[in-house]
Amino acid sequence: MSITHPSCRIVLSAISRSARSPSSSSRVSLSQLRHIHTRSSNWYPNRASSINSQRWKSWRALQIYEHAQKLPSATFAAFARSRRRFSSTPISRHGHLTPPKPGEELSVTFVDKEGQSHSFQVADGDNLLDIAQAYDLEMEGACGGSCACSTCHVIVTSDHYDLMPEPDDDENDMLDLAFGLTETSRLGCQVKMAKELDGLVVKLPSMTRNLQASDFESK
Amino acid sequence: MQLFRRTPYVCPGCSRKLVSSLRRRNLSKVTFNDFRNTPRSFSHARTKRPFRLAIIGSGPAGFYTAYRVMQKVQDAVVDMYEHLPVPYGLVRFGVAPDHPEVKNCQEKFEEVASSPRFKFIGNVDVGHDIPLPSLKPHYDAILFAYGASKDKKLKIPGEDLEGVYSARAFVGWYNGLPEYANLDPLLGAGEEVVVIGQGNVALDVARILLTGVDALRKTDITERALETLARSKVKSVKVVGRRGPMQAAFTIKEARELMNLPSVSFEATDSSLFPADITKLPRVQKRLTQVLTKGSAASASTASKSWDLSFLLSPKSFNDSPSNLGSLSSIEFEKTEFTPDSDPFDRNAKVTSTGRTTTFPASLAFRSVGYKSSSIPGLAELDVPFDERMGIIPNDPYGRVMNPQSGPGALTAGPVPGMYCAGWVKRGPTGVIASTMDDAFASADAIARDWKQQVPFLNSDNSGSTGMGWDGVKEEAKKRGLRPVSWEDWKMIDKAEKERGNAVGKEREKFTNVSEMLKVLDS
Numbered sequence: 001m002s003i004t005h006p007s008c009r010i011v012l013s014a015i016s017r018s019a020r021s022p023s024s025s026s027r028v029s030l031s032q033l034r035h036i037h038t039r040s041s042n043w044y045p046n047r048a049s050s051i052n053s054q055r056w057k058s059w060r061a062l063q064i065y066e067h068a069q070k071l072p073s074a075t076f077a078a079f080a081r082s083r084r085r086f087s088s089t090p091i092s093r094h095g096h097l098t099p100p101k102p103g104e105e106l107s108v109t110f111v112d113k114e115g116q117s118h119s120f121q122v123a124d125g126d127n128l129l130d131i132a133q134a135y136d137l138e139m140e141g142a143c144g145g146s147c148a149c150s151t152c153h154v155i156v157t158s159d160h161y162d163l164m165p166e167p168d169d170d171e172n173d174m175l176d177l178a179f180g181l182t183e184t185s186r187l188g189c190q191v192k193m194a195k196e197l198d199g200l201v202v203k204l205p206s207m208t209r210n211l212q213a214s215d216f217e218s219k
Numbered sequence: 220m221q222l223f224r225r226t227p228y229v230c231p232g233c234s235r236k237l238v239s240s241l242r243r244r245n246l247s248k249v250t251f252n253d254f255r256n257t258p259r260s261f262s263h264a265r266t267k268r269p270f271r272l273a274i275i276g277s278g279p280a281g282f283y284t285a286y287r288v289m290q291k292v293q294d295a296v297v298d299m300y301e302h303l304p305v306p307y308g309l310v311r312f313g314v315a316p317d318h319p320e321v322k323n324c325q326e327k328f329e330e331v332a333s334s335p336r337f338k339f340i341g342n343v344d345v346g347h348d349i350p351l352p353s354l355k356p357h358y359d360a361i362l363f364a365y366g367a368s369k370d371k372k373l374k375i376p377g378e379d380l381e382g383v384y385s386a387r388a389f390v391g392w393y394n395g396l397p398e399y400a401n402l403d404p405l406l407g408a409g410e411e412v413v414v415i416g417q418g419n420v421a422l423d424v425a426r427i428l429l430t431g432v433d434a435l436r437k438t439d440i441t442e443r444a445l446e447t448l449a450r451s452k453v454k455s456v457k458v459v460g461r462r463g464p465m466q467a468a469f470t471i472k473e474a475r476e477l478m479n480l481p482s483v484s485f486e487a488t489d490s491s492l493f494p495a496d497i498t499k500l501p502r503v504q505k506r507l508t509q510v511l512t513k514g515s516a517a518s519a520s521t522a523s524k525s526w527d528l529s530f531l532l533s534p535k536s537f538n539d540s541p542s543n544l545g546s547l548s549s550i551e552f553e554k555t556e557f558t559p560d561s562d563p564f565d566r567n568a569k570v571t572s573t574g575r576t577t578t579f580p581a582s583l584a585f586r587s588v589g590y591k592s593s594s595i596p597g598l599a600e601l602d603v604p605f606d607e608r609m610g611i612i613p614n615d616p617y618g619r620v621m622n623p624q625s626g627p628g629a630l631t632a633g634p635v636p637g638m639y640c641a642g643w644v645k646r647g648p649t650g651v652i653a654s655t656m657d658d659a660f661a662s663a664d665a666i667a668r669d670w671k672q673q674v675p676f677l678n679s680d681n682s683g684s685t686g687m688g689w690d691g692v693k694e695e696a697k698k699r700g701l702r703p704v705s706w707e708d709w710k711m712i713d714k715a716e717k718e719r720g721n722a723v724g725k726e727r728e729k730f731t732n733v734s735e736m737l738k739v740l741d742s
Binding site for chain 2: 140142143144146147148149150151169170172173174176177178179181
């Protein structure tokens, strides 16, 4: 097998290792993964250097892997390939996220349009838009998180809505324009993680009209 | 290469190698389907060459569609044609200069443009500079995203009097649109202004007229507009609509901004136009009503300027005065009322004329009753219809261009292969950035889906597209003496504009005519 790209090689070696020994462990072990990315000095092949903290890099890579581990093993390979190829935001904006201090991790779960849950451990003060973008979830932030559009609309589905500081007029003005507004809608850029929001679950509303299979059959 | 792959991503080449190697080892755990059934890898649907898409127009609809198509169709190559040397359409020429945060979406567009799979071809007016059909042989699909370049007229007497402007022209002028660079509206003609129409463009016009000129100096409004605004005598702006406040098209943010302008007061609206118990209104109307009934931060006694919203009035004629023939002095309106079967607090309530009239003095009037798309030459040759009445290209809701004649039977409409539309030319001139993005994504999803499903595209009936894209069109452009502007060229213009802005303490000083823009490149 002649796989040339370093990043591909790391992912694939993990996949093939787990595939090679299905009986012992159908999943990649965490220690294996830790090994992979401490060994890898260039985890992000085309990444500019604006996120320069090595600690952040390896922490985030680990997060993504831990997330992948929770998926059914058959989808792991699919997961590896299905990640977005085309970044949605300028790199400069991803720098906001700071790794949580050990013991102070807050859990947040995003339910995407396909109904798939994605849980992350994040730090106090991170906003939902930055988190979603750092993990490549499909959330746009057309105005760059300045509360001037409604593209980062999320729906709070856990009991945390009432624990959040109330949306201000600017946020409500933008929510008024959001597609599929609900009683517990918020703008992702305005919701900051806090201790009382640990365990928060938000749904990403389906933005575009859903294309039905029947729309194509006649063609 | 600016495509940032930030996550465990395996490129198609490597994963093919992996799959074949795993299969050779006959591993049951990993099957080819694990890799094949991934949602985002539509590639090589029918040929080994890339999917070639031409986009006409470089506004938000064009860019968001390009972004999504490039994301969903792995090997899509996009050429974007723009008639001006500068990109971004209404983000540059429509969004008000005091709303810089709305323009942040340009960062995304820049990222799209930095992809090697994207090409910007500015200063080439498809349909005028080069015939639209000359694109056809070289692409698999053409997306029309050229927006709405005209505005609706009122068609009432006196519309050509001096002092009557289209809001589109005024907005274009202060934003540096070359088409209206020399508009120089007569803001010194008098104190009273009437804006006809109650959309966000109408409120933008009112806000720019009422904002103190010093508050605009740091924005990217043109210096020429600043000079003219500094000499403005405007004291009161009346924003007039045919229906009531519950039917007005403006959004709450714009209304709130006007309410918060320093030393501008709001003349209260007749309370009978609002329901007695506003708490029963739906959320959006309720919040808007609260803003309108609360009124302005500045009080009428201390404020130097004022504005108001006048409802249930339909314009009848623009009149000049005997002492000043040819110049606007007053506007006559016909009063309207809600039809007996309409609920006045319903969004879709209808009005009818009462026959009674009222006249407002005005030395300036702006007509702001909507933008309108127009056809571009050559559409018919590509079987693309244009609905003149609606001002759109007929399409299914997903952006596939529909032709009334191309269905399977004699009387059915059907999609025109390889033709798509997005943005205002698709759904009419309404909506904010978020709705344009949603709509562009719907069009892009349709394109990606169609390509994957192998429905007919351009040239499917004969040998297929040449797959050359711009390289095939280039010769034609050269023959006609065109000077195409690349993305690198635009970056030079961009840099020059920023330098000019720096010199006068603002973010950017736009070039307001095409020859100035080109001089940056070719001098």
